[in-house]
Amino acid sequence: MRFDSTEYWQANTWDRYVEVARVPQAIKDEFLRQEELTVSGILPLCNTESDLRVMDLACGAGRIAESVLQAASLKGRVFMTLVDLNPKTIVLAKQNLKDYHNVSFETTDVYDIGNVFSGGFDAVICLDLLHHISDVNSLLAQIKKVLKPNGLFIGNVLAAETYAEWDRLKYGRIKSWRRRLLCSLAQTIYRPSPGAVKKVIRRLGVARLAPFAREHLVASLEAYFESVEIVTSYYYWFCARTAQ
Numbered sequence: 080m081r082f083d084s085t086e087y088w089q090a091n092t093w094d095r096y097v098e099v100a101r102v103p104q105a106i107k108d109e110f111l112r113q114e115e116l117t118v119s120g121i122l123p124l125c126n127t128e129s130d131l132r133v134m135d136l137a138c139g140a141g142r143i144a145e146s147v148l149q150a151a152s153l154k155g156r157v158f159m160t161l162v163d164l165n166p167k168t169i170v171l172a173k174q175n176l177k178d179y180h181n182v183s184f185e186t187t188d189v190y191d192i193g194n195v196f197s198g199g200f201d202a203v204i205c206l207d208l209l210h211h212i213s214d215v216n217s218l219l220a221q222i223k224k225v226l227k228p229n230g231l232f233i234g235n236v237l238a239a240e241t242y243a244e245w246d247r248l249k250y251g252r253i254k255s256w257r258r259r260l261l262c263s264l265a266q267t268i269y270r271p272s273p274g275a276v277k278k279v280i281r282r283l284g285v286a287r288l289a290p291f292a293r294e295h296l297v298a299s300l301e302a303y304f305e306s307v308e309i310v311t312s313y314y315y316w317f318c319a320r321t322a323q
Contacts, residue, residue, distance in 0.1 A: 080213040080289040081266050082277075085164070087284030092168040093207065095142040096175070106249045109313055113235055116316050117143060117204055118150045120233045124201055125154035132200045134160045134225065136189055137208040141172035147204070148179050156181065160200070164188055190217055193224030200225050205234040209296075210288050219303045229323045232304055235316040237290040245313040261285040291315060 099110050125131055131151070135144045138161035151157045158181045161172050166186050176182050187195050189208065203222050212218050222232055237245065246255040265286035269277060280286060296315050300307045304319035 080211065080215075081269055081286070082281065083213045084211070084281045084284040084287035086278065086282040087287055088211070089165050090282070091284065092140060092165055092171060094140040094171070096140050099142070102249060106245075109245075112312065113206060113314060113316055114143060114146055116310060117206065117233050118146050120231065120318050121147050121202055121204070122150060122154060124231065125151045125157060129155075131155060131157045131202070132160070133157060134162060134192075134196075134200045134203045136162050136192065136203055136205040136222070138163050138172055139168060139207075141175040143204060143206055144172070144182070145176055145179070148176075148182070159183070160185060160196075162187060162189070162192060190214070190221060193221040196225045198225050199227055200230060201227055202231040202233065205232070207235065209234060209236040210290050215299050216302070219299060223303045223321055226321045228321055230321045231318060232320070233316075233318045235314045236296060237288070238311065238313060238315050239290040239292045239295075241313050242290040262288065 095110065099107055102110070121131075121133065133147060135141075135147075138144060141161060144159045144161055148157060148159060159179075160183050161169070161176075162185045163169050163172070164186070169184050169186050173184055185195060189212075203226055205222065209215060209218070226232065243255075243259070246259065249255070250258060262285060265280045269280055269286065272280070293309070293311070293315060296309070296317065297307060300317065300319050303321075305322055307317060307319040310316045
């Protein structure tokens with residue numbers, strides 16, 4: 080990704096509750112699969128003897144956090160911290176999770192979480208963010224900074240090898256072609272464009288997504304984490320740990 084579409088995400092919320100309800104069945108099944116993998120990754124960390132601290136980074140409307148809280152309710156006490164760049168997104172997440180205890184919220188840039196939080200998280204969940212990020216190394220360094228030793232990092236990223244098919248399934252052939260054309264064009268003209276044009280491109284969000292090749296993902300994760308495990312579909316869902 081050549082640049083972050085910060086202005087776009089400050090004005091727009093990706094609502095997983097809404098997306099799951101309106102997308103074609105094949106896409107819905109994949110969203111639910113990612114959700115199930117994430118919850119199944121967190122549950123083994125839960126126990127009744129100690130509290131579990133989990134960060135949901137780029138939390139969106141809060142669906143993943145709610146899934147974790149529901150599943151973990153009989154396993155032990157979980158403290159969820161939801162983090163997002165967009166204040167309106169945080170307001171929506173608060174509404175969706177208003178019936179849950181042990182939940183806190185923070186509006187901050189993902190590149191700054193290591194400065195905002197003192198660390199001590201047992202797990203960080205980061206779904207559907209990496210393919211929107213221009214500086215993956217900085218983000219991974221921040222995530223590592225907030226995790227405890229042997230802390231668990233769970234995330235996903237769209238797979239470059241199957242992205243064109245995924246996009247056609249989700250949006251239809253014509254809209255998918257237009258989306259990918261605009262993305263390619265915007266990324267091509269971004270660097271030589273004047274500042275005002277760059278700001279418009281970021282605000283429109285026409286080039287806000289760049290899927291990962293598997294080798295890129297593995298190399299990025301192994302620079303910061305250990306015990307990397309990957310499940311392949313239209314996404315690469317993964318989990319990894321910090322050193323003990």
